[in-house]
Amino acid sequence: xxxxxxxxxxxxxxxxxxxxxxxxxxxxxxxxxxxxxxxxxxxxxxxxxxxxxxxxxxxxxxxxxxxxxxxxxxxxxxxxxxxxxxxxxxxxxxxxxxxxxxxxxxxxxxxxxxxxxxxxxxxxxxxxxxxxxxxxxxxxxxxxxxxxxxxxxxxxxxxxxxxxxxxxxxxxxxxxxxxxxxxxxxxxxxxxxxxxxxxxxxxxxxxxxxxxxxxxxxxxxxxxxxxxxxxxxxxxxxxxxxxxxxxxxxxxxxxxxxxxxxxxxxxxxxxxxxxxx
Amino acid sequence: xxxxxxxxxxxxxxxxxxxxxxxxxxxxxxxxxxxxxxxxxxxxxxxxxxxxxxxxxxxxxxxxxxxxxxxxxxxxxxxxxxxxxxxxxxxxxxxxxxxxxxxxxxxxxxxxxxxxxxxxxxxxxxxxxxxxxxxxxxxxxxxxxxxxxxxxxxxxxxxxxxxxxxxxxxxxxxxxx
Numbered sequence: 001x002x003x004x005x006x007x008x009x010x011x012x013x014x015x016x017x018x019x020x021x022x023x024x025x026x027x028x029x030x031x032x033x034x035x036x037x038x039x040x041x042x043x044x045x046x047x048x049x050x051x052x053x054x055x056x057x058x059x060x061x062x063x064x065x066x067x068x069x070x071x072x073x074x075x076x077x078x079x080x081x082x083x084x085x086x087x088x089x090x091x092x093x094x095x096x097x098x099x100x101x102x103x104x105x106x107x108x109x110x111x112x113x114x115x116x117x118x119x120x121x122x123x124x125x126x127x128x129x130x131x132x133x134x135x136x137x138x139x140x141x142x143x144x145x146x147x148x149x150x151x152x153x154x155x156x157x158x159x160x161x162x163x164x165x166x167x168x169x170x171x172x173x174x175x176x177x178x179x180x181x182x183x184x185x186x187x188x189x190x191x192x193x194x195x196x197x198x199x200x201x202x203x204x205x206x207x208x209x210x211x212x213x214x215x216x217x218x219x220x221x222x223x224x225x226x227x228x229x230x231x232x233x234x235x236x237x238x239x240x241x242x243x244x245x246x247x248x249x250x251x252x253x254x255x256x257x258x259x260x261x262x263x264x265x266x267x268x269x270x271x272x273x274x275x276x277x
Numbered sequence: 278x279x280x281x282x283x284x285x286x287x288x289x290x291x292x293x294x295x296x297x298x299x300x301x302x303x304x305x306x307x308x309x310x311x312x313x314x315x316x317x318x319x320x321x322x323x324x325x326x327x328x329x330x331x332x333x334x335x336x337x338x339x340x341x342x343x344x345x346x347x348x349x350x351x352x353x354x355x356x357x358x359x360x361x362x363x364x365x366x367x368x369x370x371x372x373x374x375x376x377x378x379x380x381x382x383x384x385x386x387x388x389x390x391x392x393x394x395x396x397x398x399x400x401x402x403x404x405x406x407x408x409x410x411x412x413x414x415x416x417x418x419x420x421x422x423x424x425x426x427x428x429x430x431x432x433x434x435x436x437x438x439x440x441x442x443x444x445x446x447x448x449x450x451x452x453x454x
Binding site for chain 1: 292295301307309340341346358393400401
């Protein structure tokens with residue numbers, strides 16, 4: 001005790017370190033489940049962050065409009081031309097009945113019908129993003145009040161984003177698929193027989209391997225979720241960037257360019273399972 | 278500087294960092310304002326502003342965004358201690374000193390963050406992290422210097438032991454007598 005009294009500063013510093021390490025250890029063993037205090041902090045910060053985030057979006061759009069006025073005008077003209085070309089093309093390329101049936105069949109295989117019939121879609125705004133530059137974790141302004149639960153799948157217009165790590169009444173914490181240590185099962189869009197497993201590569205992208213070492217996967221192949229595990233089938237994940245044969249594991253490993261850009265998300269959709277009546 | 282003012286600065290920095298700054302990131306990255314403030318307050322000011330608010334906002338950041346709570350707070354707390362120690366050896370009024378402290382802090386914080394996550398089983402690639410840290414070094418040096426100019430102009434930070442802390446008129450009369 002005398003030592004503690006004599007070295008008050010040092011013992012305070014060591015005690016703080018000790019407490020933090022204990023918190024870290026508890027948190028490590030209970031990832032994704034905050035205490036009441038943690039949830040309250042999240043709730044309050046979510047309330048404050050929302051208007052700031054809206055303001056940030058507004059400023060960004062405004063500045064973009066000012067600085068890119070000429071390029072936007074040019075783009076607008078090009079798009080108008082493109083629309084008229086596409087309209088002409090639509091009239092020319094009317095799908096035959098057989099082709100349409102084939103596409104419907106394909107859509108069933110991809111699971112689009114399944115997603116629509118078994119999931120409710122909850123759209124939410126991203127109100128805050130992890131400022132550490134290391135991870136792509138973010139908070140959205142929807143939570144248990146909107147039916148969101150832990151491990152619900154999150155997507156956007158581009159494809160798979162991730163899953164809900166933790167949720168409260170008006171907020172949810174989302175972990176992106178590139179930060180995931182859990183694996184995601186995928187299939188190749190070009191040939192649905194080709195299956196594989198992927199996960200975050202620790203470099204801000206994704207890597208994985210094909211279950212069949214002789215699978216004819218090539219660069220540029222689009223990957224979609226297979227439906228095995230928590231992710232429903234048919235959600236685009238990304239494109240194959242590189243295919244490498246690994247002599248050590250005797251597996252065909254691939255690196256994947258994610259279809260979603262995680263650094264600038266504004267709106268996401270959470271897939272919430274419909275209640276069984 | 279009063280603790281309530283520094284709290285306000287930290288709170289504003291936290292809000293800006295997590296909401297607005299993400300929209301204006303360069304190379305998909307934005308400066309860690311909380312780290313910059315911890316560096317400035319620990320290096321320039323007497324008292325425990327950097328240590329207390331580094332710890333507090335580190336915990337808030339962990340609660341709001343991290344999978345594992347405690348890593349950012351340990352990092353920021355350590356940085357505050359290092360900066361408090363560095364002010365013994367470096368000249369506080371110099372911009373160069375502030376830049377050096379910012380560079381050292383960013384590097385140490387990055388290494389600590391990587392080391393702890395690595396120990397907990399996260400497979401962060403060191404080269405990927407080093408690439409990010411190289412960009413962050415530049416960001417943080419610029420951000421710290423901007424905040425330094427703002428803070429040092431608006432809030433006195435000299436720890437001059439001969440500086441009279443009472444009423445100005447009283448000081449003048451004492452000086453005349």
